[in-house]
Amino acid sequence: MNITIIGTGNVATRLGVALKAANHTIVQIIGRNAQTGHDLAQQLNCRFDDSTQKVDPNAELIIIAVSDNALENIIAELPVTTALVTHTAGSMPMSLLQCFNNHGVIYPFQTLSRQKEIDMTQVPLLIEGNTPTTTDQLGKLAKTISNRVTMVTSEQRQQLHLAAVFACNFTNHLYAIAHRLLTEKGLDFALIRPLIEETAAKIWTLPPHEAQTGPAVRHDDKVMEKHLKTLATAPDLQTLYRQLSAHIMASHQKK
Structure with missing residues (x-):
């Protein structure tokens, strides 16, 4: 699956590394911090862009891994896309993404650090999709990097x-x-x-x-x-x- 990751912090790094190791293709990192963005893009062997307006049209999945405070602004900036758009925030509802036809959440329920490697197969990934098909897609993706995948609602x-x-x-x-x-x-x-x-x-x-x-x-x-x-x-x-x-x-x- 071709994946664009928006964000350059702890969650973006750990998810990006795990997804690449599972043979998914990270096509792009988007972030406002050029230094960490270029570093992560180099680590994942993909390109770096500094604007959400430059989302790769070939991306099949967009993972928004930014702070809760920045999430709504990032969503508002994203262009119309047919990709599956997800966020990784534990405290924010899936409904924030309702402007996209295919959307969901993939939330790593673990404390993550950019500088510290972690066995993502043991990290619970909590998923939610806006349709059964989307939920199934996210579940299959999550199971390629974690042995602990659970479907939960936004309230849960x-x-x-x-x-x-x-x-x-x-x-x-x-x-x-x-x-x-x-x-x-x-x-x-x-x-x-x-x-x-x-x-x-x-x-x-x-x-x-x-x-x-x-x-x-x-x-x-x-x-x-x-x-x-x-x-x-x-x-x-x-x-x-x-x-x-x-x-x-x-x-x-x-x-």
Whole structure:
């Protein structure tokens, strides 16, 4: 299948590399960042263009892999096309593409980085098409690069995206806070990695609610007060600590 990818970031890179490895033909990269665009085009052995008005007429599939903020503008700029037009956004509905006869969504449900290779066969690809034929096309394409392909609605995908923000994005931010607290006292972040790994491993055998540990779930007020005093010079972290602890305690009421 001849494919044009609009975007030069994390998702565009990982999808492009996987599709090329699966013997699809990437005919074109379109992006506003000339440096990353040329680099990705060279990596995928295709041409680079800086305008959506230059979409290759031979493209059978157009993948719009840009930020949610840019998506609607990109869609509005695209010329009329008979190609199957898709976006990759978890939080945006498929209906944004309704101006195209054939449209859908192919959403990689994973945190992706341009600089880090990943086994895309293990990345869940969530697909949606505007017709059964389109859904079938996207399903067949997705199965050439992933062993985990699932059809979901826009509403379901948005809920998954929301859940991912809690499970992934917020969690990583908390890792960053832990890193800051440790380095302030000259401690190596590597000391906490086994704890992080074991906490994550528990959810394979226990529901997350049952796996919760720590002073908040025990309603240990003395320990929590000590922690809050330690955070006296960081009122923003005190507020966050109180809010998270209160939510945990409310979810684990004493019986």
